[in-house]
Amino acid sequence: MGTLFKNGTVVTASDMVQADVLVEGEKVVLIGQNLPTQGHEVINCEGKYLMPGGIDVHTHLDLPFGGTFSNDDFDVGHKAAAFGGTTMHIDFVNQPRGGSLHDGLVTWREKAKPSQIDYGFHMIISDLRDDVMDEIPSLLDEGITTVKLFMAYKGVFQIDDNTLYKAMQVAAKHGMIVMVHAENGDVEAQLRSQLLAEGKTDPIYHYSSRPPEIEGEATNRAVVLAGLTGCHLYVVHVTCIPAIDALRRGRQLGYPVMGETCVQYFHVTRDHHLGAPGFEGAKYVCSPPVRNEEHHQALWQAFKDDTLQAISTDHCDFWYEGGVGPWQQWEKDHKGGQWAEYEKQDPTYRRPGKELGKGNFAKIPNGMPGIEDRMMVMWELGVNSGKFSPSRFVELMSTNPAKIFGCYPQKGTIAPATDADIVVWDPNAKHTISASTHHMRCDYNVYEGMQVTGVPQQVYLRGKRIVDGNIWLGKNGEGKYVRRIPNAPVL
Numbered sequence: 001m002g003t004l005f006k007n008g009t010v011v012t013a014s015d016m017v018q019a020d021v022l023v024e025g026e027k028v029v030l031i032g033q034n035l036p037t038q039g040h041e042v043i044n045c046e047g048k049y050l051m052p053g054g055i056d057v058h059t060h061l062d063l064p065f066g067g068t069f070s071n072d073d074f075d076v077g078h079k080a081a082a083f084g085g086t087t088m089h090i091d092f093v094n095q096p097r098g099g100s101l102h103d104g105l106v107t108w109r110e111k112a113k114p115s116q117i118d119y120g121f122h123m124i125i126s127d128l129r130d131d132v133m134d135e136i137p138s139l140l141d142e143g144i145t146t147v148k149l150f151m152a153y154k155g156v157f158q159i160d161d162n163t164l165y166k167a168m169q170v171a172a173k174h175g176m177i178v179m180v181h182a183e184n185g186d187v188e189a190q191l192r193s194q195l196l197a198e199g200k201t202d203p204i205y206h207y208s209s210r211p212p213e214i215e216g217e218a219t220n221r222a223v224v225l226a227g228l229t230g231c232h233l234y235v236v237h238v239t240c241i242p243a244i245d246a247l248r249r250g251r252q253l254g255y256p257v258m259g260e261t262c263v264q265y266f267h268v269t270r271d272h273h274l275g276a277p278g279f280e281g282a283k284y285v286c287s288p289p290v291r292n293e294e295h296h297q298a299l300w301q302a303f304k305d306d307t308l309q310a311i312s313t314d315h316c317d318f319w320y321e322g323g324v325g326p327w328q329q330w331e332k333d334h335k336g337g338q339w340a341e342y343e344k345q346d347p348t349y350r351r352p353g354k355e356l357g358k359g360n361f362a363k364i365p366n367g368m369p370g371i372e373d374r375m376m377v378m379w380e381l382g383v384n385s386g387k388f389s390p391s392r393f394v395e396l397m398s399t400n401p402a403k404i405f406g407c408y409p410q411k412g413t414i415a416p417a418t419d420a421d422i423v424v425w426d427p428n429a430k431h432t433i434s435a436s437t438h439h440m441r442c443d444y445n446v447y448e449g450m451q452v453t454g455v456p457q458q459v460y461l462r463g464k465r466i467v468d469g470n471i472w473l474g475k476n477g478e479g480k481y482v483r484r485i486p487n488a489p490v491l
């Protein structure tokens with residue numbers, strides 16, 4: 001007996017066809033018209049789109065960062081992702097200081113034990129000693145094709161150009177991809193200390209310490225090094241005109257360079273959000289910072305001319321006021337996974353959040369929630385506005401991520417023999433996004449009050465229904481690690 005999705009419109013990156021989809025076990029086995037229903041569970045998909053599950057290739061679950069840990073873990077974060085139509089994500093493993101890459105992997109495998117959706121790992125390298133450089137190719141044995149290097153966060157993650165260049169040579173030799181967080185960390189450190197010395201401590205000065213120029217400069221440097229080494233480069237969270245220009249120029253020169261942006265960079269603004277009165281702007285502190293309208297427009301253009309290839313979230317959420325009000329109850333109601341472990345050790349424990357940066361913008365933990373909102377917000381901003389067709393939406397949110405990161409066509413499309421990660425999407429259903437109803441462990445939502453038309457109605461992970469409207473049907477441990485393969489194409 002299989003599951004037969006009847007009379008929906010199957011949306012892939014290339015086509016939209018009215019068809020039935022038969023799933024047996026974990027796989028799609030047949031797509032056709034008028035498929036016989038006998039012996040199958042039939043799901044009536046009339047008026048619905050059938051799309052491959054979303055793939056968010058940039059998340060930080062349970063990340064030690066900024067003097068605390070990001071809130072969502074591989075339990076709650078997975079559930080939230082699935083309620084938003086995302087069935088796979090790729091999280092960043094941190095190499096511990098002084099440790100090996102494999103030490104980092106051991107920690108992240110432990111974190112991932114309660115998984116409820118599928119996941120992969122990228123490897124953040126912050127301490128690129130000779131032995132670590134030699135270790136890079138062995139990541140392929142672990143199904144990891146991507147290393148991420150930071151050109152920012154001086155004294156924490158930042159690597160120098162010499163190291164970046166050498167790492168690119170190694171990655172190029174083994175068909176791996178170098179991902180960069182591109183901001184000039186030396187200039188940022190200088191600007192930051194000048195601003196603080198002048199008493200400029202409010203959240204808005206986070207922006208002044210990280211202007212578009214330093215993102216553009218670092219992006220250009222990484223693009224040029226990729227051109228020199230032939231290394232495939234993926235620039236994460238591109239936000240602004242100078243960075244887009246650098247990537248566009250590199251691609252015009254035939255360099256193997258690609259990039260993504262994140263949902264928030266289309267919507268959240270420096271003036272309205274980051275510049276909100278009091279400490280409110282801390283909610284929107286992330287790096288690179290959110291930009292104003294002219295940069296939002298440039299991002300839309302960058303998708304029109306294929307300068308950028310994917311849209312992720314950089315999901316990395318922290319409490320705004322987690323210790324007070326209904327959020328204490330929230331913590332009690334949502335025990336599970338890694339979080340429960342902390343509580344066992346100390347029942348009064350609460351992760352510090354944005355308040356760490358009161359009186360000093362540089363101490364505000366960087367990041368915001370988004371893993372649950374990504375699909376709905378991009379459908380609203382992209383498809384409902386007429387900027388993206390449904391197929392283009394699928395391409396940017398699922399197919400390109402799978403192709404670039406070496407797991408296509410197992411993931412990222414609906415076709416015979418692929419994993420049956422299927423979202424039954426109702427393009428007419430309406431929803432108002434709010435922290436009071438979302439599933440992320442966060443006391444605010446960046447898109448609070450946004451009305452969206454188009455929501456995931458049911459979500460299937462490898463053939464198993466895990467979301468049905470508001471009902472959660474998934475189980476801890478049912479998410480699987482996805483091994484990825486190297487030598488992916490440059491899109």
Ligand code: DUC
Pocket residue numbers: 060181285286287288314316366367368
């Ligand atoms: N930027 C963020 O805002 N959070 C996590 C890491 C990063 O680079």
Ligand code: ZN
Pocket residue numbers: 181236237287288
């Ligand atoms: Zn980053």
Ligand code: ZN
Pocket residue numbers: 058059060314
């Ligand atoms: Zn990130």
